[in-house]
Amino acid sequence: MIKFVLRRFLELLLALFLIATATFFLTAAAPGDPLLSRTLALPEASRDAMYAKYGLDKPVLERYVITMKGMLHGDFGESVVYQGQTLQTILRDKLPVSARLGLQQLIFGVLVGLLLGVIAAVKRETWIDRCIVVFAVLMMSVPELVLGLIFQKYFAGTLKLLPVIGWPTGKDLWFGGWKYTILPTLSGGLLYIATYSRLLKTSILDVLDQDYILTARSKGLSEPRIVWSHIMRNSMIPIVTRLPVTLAMCLTGSFMIEKIFAIPGIAAYFVEAVSANDLSIVLGETVFLAALFITVIFLTDILYTIVDPRIRIQGGKR
Amino acid sequence: MDNLLEIKGLRVSYHTYQGEVQSVRGVDLEIGQEESVALVGESGCGKSVTGKSILRLIQAPGEILPGSQITFDGRDVLSLSKKELRAYRGGQASIIFQDALAALNPTMTVGRQIMENLLYHRKIGKREARAEAIRLLGEVGIPNPEKRVDQYPHEFSGGMRQRVMIAIAFACQPQLLIADEPTTALDVTIQAQIIKLLKQLQRENHTSILMITHDLGVVASIAQRIFVMYSGVIVERGSSDDIFYRPRHPYTRALLQAVPRMDQEGKQELNSIEGTPPDLIAPPEGCPFASRCKYAMPVCARLAPEVTDFGGGHRCACWLYHEMAPRVAELNDPDAAPAGEEVGQ
Numbered sequence: 307m308i309k310f311v312l313r314r315f316l317e318l319l320l321a322l323f324l325i326a327t328a329t330f331f332l333t334a335a336a337p338g339d340p341l342l343s344r345t346l347a348l349p350e351a352s353r354d355a356m357y358a359k360y361g362l363d364k365p366v367l368e369r370y371v372i373t374m375k376g377m378l379h380g381d382f383g384e385s386v387v388y389q390g391q392t393l394q395t396i397l398r399d400k401l402p403v404s405a406r407l408g409l410q411q412l413i414f415g416v417l418v419g420l421l422l423g424v425i426a427a428v429k430r431e432t433w434i435d436r437c438i439v440v441f442a443v444l445m446m447s448v449p450e451l452v453l454g455l456i457f458q459k460y461f462a463g464t465l466k467l468l469p470v471i472g473w474p475t476g477k478d479l480w481f482g483g484w485k486y487t488i489l490p491t492l493s494g495g496l497l498y499i500a501t502y503s504r505l506l507k508t509s510i511l512d513v514l515d516q517d518y519i520l521t522a523r524s525k526g527l528s529e530p531r532i533v534w535s536h537i538m539r540n541s542m543i544p545i546v547t548r549l550p551v552t553l554a555m556c557l558t559g560s561f562m563i564e565k566i567f568a569i570p571g572i573a574a575y576f577v578e579a580v581s582a583n584d585l586s587i588v589l590g591e592t593v594f595l596a597a598l599f600i601t602v603i604f605l606t607d608i609l610y611t612i613v614d615p616r617i618r619i620q621g622g623k624r
Numbered sequence: 625m626d627n628l629l630e631i632k633g634l635r636v637s638y639h640t641y642q643g644e645v646q647s648v649r650g651v652d653l654e655i656g657q658e659e660s661v662a663l664v665g666e667s668g669c670g671k672s673v674t675g676k677s678i679l680r681l682i683q684a685p686g687e688i689l690p691g692s693q694i695t696f697d698g699r700d701v702l703s704l705s706k707k708e709l710r711a712y713r714g715g716q717a718s719i720i721f722q723d724a725l726a727a728l729n730p731t732m733t734v735g736r737q738i739m740e741n742l743l744y745h746r747k748i749g750k751r752e753a754r755a756e757a758i759r760l761l762g763e764v765g766i767p768n769p770e771k772r773v774d775q776y777p778h779e780f781s782g783g784m785r786q787r788v789m790i791a792i793a794f795a796c797q798p799q800l801l802i803a804d805e806p807t808t809a810l811d812v813t814i815q816a817q818i819i820k821l822l823k824q825l826q827r828e829n830h831t832s833i834l835m836i837t838h839d840l841g842v843v844a845s846i847a848q849r850i851f852v853m854y855s856g857v858i859v860e861r862g863s864s865d866d867i868f869y870r871p872r873h874p875y876t877r878a879l880l881q882a883v884p885r886m887d888q889e890g891k892q893e894l895n896s897i898e899g900t901p902p903d904l905i906a907p908p909e910g911c912p913f914a915s916r917c918k919y920a921m922p923v924c925a926r927l928a929p930e931v932t933d934f935g936g937g938h939r940c941a942c943w944l945y946h947e948m949a950p951r952v953a954e955l956n957d958p959d960a961a962p963a964g965e966e967v968g969q
Binding site (some may be wrong): 516517518519520521522523524525526527531535536539540544613614615618 | 673678681683709710711712713714715718719723726727728729730731732737740741744745763776778792805
């Protein structure tokens with residue numbers, strides 16, 4: 307087990323190094339000059355000083371070495387576009403916003419999804435099951451952008467029940483301004499309802515077909531007991547192992563939702579940084595996201611061994 | 625004779641897209657106290673469905689049709705209340721399946737799977753149930769039961785898993801054990817051990833056994849009486865000797881001829897039965913075996929055969945024994961009958 311964790315950690319470092327290198331050269335090779343608009347009106351001397359400040363006067367390879375060295379100390383460099391901002395300050399300000407929205411979507415989507423999944427499995431082949439299936443397929447095929455716009459038009463526009471855009475900040479950052487969060491939560495959460503209801507239903511039906519359910523019945527166990535110790539435990543395996551990835555996706559936000567609801571989150575900012583050619587921020591955020599996802603996948607592997615005793619981790623090989 | 629289990633006119637159908645599959649089409653069967661009875665037939669003949677029906681384990685889209693009767697120890701199984709049914713399942717009658725790996729919950733230790741039975745039926749505490757589970761594992765021949773009790777099914781070998789199933793089945797000393805192809809997935813030496821174990825536990829617990837199998841070799845060593853099933857009906861029934869030495873139904877004879885014999889020298893070609901069983905969505909009006917039977921007469925395809933009683937409980941549903949039918953010498957001459965395979969234990 308220790309060997310497994312160690313191996314995974316080394317793999318994580320290697321992956322991050324490769325991702326950072328690739329990102330650095332891709333952004334460096336991208337057309338456009340991040341300082342162009344800010345320096346256009348400046349005299350030549352000031353312009354050179356600006357370029358020197360961000361290290362953009364040096365050759366690419368030298369910049370690469372400086373950047374990688376800084377990264378070892380967690381220093382990704384200052385934002386080229388927003389003065390005084392670094393990756394850390396941006397994450398500190400923006401990540402909680404995306405995280406709250408994501409967590410709300412996750413809790414709402416997964417709970418309702420699992421509930422619908424159980425209902426669909428119990429009422430399989432009835433009109434209730436078919437409605438849930440149709441709903442799920444619809445929600446999976448309609449992009450959240452379209453859902454968001456429709457909700458804005460009807461709930462905010464026509465019915466005037468909820469605000470069109472905006473997001474609680476300041477002291478309301480975590481537990482306030484609920485009415486602003488309803489539409490964004492719905493727009494993103496419906497997808498999770500669809501995914502998780504389908505996932506759980508398929509899984510339950512699969513378990514119901516297994517011989518060990520017949521064995522459980524042949525023992526004279528009560529129906530609740532069969533459902534909890536035999537059906538749910540086994541059908542939750544695919545759910546539990548999928549949750550970490552969903553969680554990571556939620557925490558890091560959705561560009562579409564943040565954009566149309568004017569939410570000051572991390573996803574919208576990331577896309578802005580890319581279009582503004584904000585080199586250090588793009589690089590920093592890419593590495594941050596990569597580290598997050600690799601860690602989540604690692605946790606998923608550990609989780610597998612906890613929920614399914616048939617899977618064992620071996621030190622040397624997978 | 626006071627039978628432990630009596631089945632009368634059992635009919636089970638599966639409602640599928642293609643139509644109603646009539647899996648079991650009127651089966652009569654009875655099992656005496658402490659008796660071993662075998663139900664023999666090929667895949668899809670309805671023998672497993674019959675076995676599951678006894679514990680009312682038929683799930684949708686399957687259905688035990690009205691008019692069927694299952695009486696256990698004088699009680700009507702099909703009209704048991706939920707609570708009575710729970711006490712009956714696992715307490716008075718239990719079942720083991722062919723594939724023990726599939727029949728055991730992969731995410732629960734074998735100890736807990738045995739304890740589940742004990743906790744519900746015997747009303748004992750957890751600690752006591754655990755001790756009993758360890759004792760049971762030892763009794764079914766699992767070495768090191770104190771350690772094995774906390775392991776998961778995938779950590780056991782095939783034979784050991786079937787032993788765990790047997791421990792679960794015998795946990796509450798049932799009066800009836802339904803063994804649905806218990807040795808089919810195991811290799812031959814393990815098969816013999818499992819059969820031996822079943823016989824030993826049967827003696828100790830005074831249990832009746834319904835052995836469901838397609839393997840006549842397994843049947844020979846355990847069953848006192850044999851029921852031969854084909855296409856959802858019993859075509860022949862009788863004592864083990866009747867079936868092995870005086871088989872009457874052409875299907876029974878063909879089955880016996882398909883068993884490799886150990887008393888013949890040199891090369892022997894295995895006999896197989898040509899053709900396939902009829903489609904049970906539209907079962908034939910006459911004898912279901914008629915299309916594959918080399919003695920078939922015109923009447924066989926049109927009318928279901930009458931049952932002829934040969935005495936001593938030996939009965940066979942075949943037109944060839946009707947008084948108006950021509951005598952077929954090899955069917956009536958006991959010397960021409962294939963001898964049963966000797967299976968030593």
